[in-house]
Amino acid sequence: MARRSQRWFRAFLLVVGGTTALCMILVPWIGRRMLQRDYAESVLHEGIGTVVMLVDQRVDIARGEVYQPKVIVRFRGAAYPVRSVAVTDYPRLRIGQSVRILYRVGRMGRLYVETVEPVAPETHATLRRK
Numbered sequence: 735m736a737r738r739s740q741r742w743f744r745a746f747l748l749v750v751g752g753t754t755a756l757c758m759i760l761v762p763w764i765g766r767r768m769l770q771r772d773y774a775e776s777v778l779h780e781g782i783g784t785v786v787m788l789v790d791q792r793v794d795i796a797r798g799e800v801y802q803p804k805v806i807v808r809f810r811g812a813a814y815p816v817r818s819v820a821v822t823d824y825p826r827l828r829i830g831q832s833v834r835i836l837y838r839v840g841r842m843g844r845l846y847v848e849t850v851e852p853v854a855p856e857t858h859a860t861l862r863r864k
Contacts, residue, residue: 787805
């Protein structure tokens with residue numbers, strides 16, 4: 735009797751463990767595919783945001799890797815990382831500065847900020863009126 739209950743318990747643990755492992759592999763993969771598709775089908779827009787955070791370009795000597803500069807922009811009340819920052823534009827950016835951003839809006843409502851460039855004050859006023 736003890737052997738039979740142990741066999742069922744082992745089978746139960748094997749099924750639960752296998753299902754858990756499968757979910758740990760499939761769920762992140764499905765999530766990445768959904769985000770890639772959402773980004774690919776998104777529409778490009780232009781807007782004005784504010785620079786919230788700047789992280790300088792740095793070099794990891796131990797690994798020999800160069801990390802590109804990072805910029806975080808506040809737009810529509812939330813902070814978004816910028817996907818690509820031109821190294822030539824980075825020195826002209828300041829925290830609190832208004833910047834022109836190109837962003838994408840996916841079908842899921844997610845915002846992807848593509849690029850950022852400094853804006854002259856008179857350009858900023860005309861873009862706000864539109």
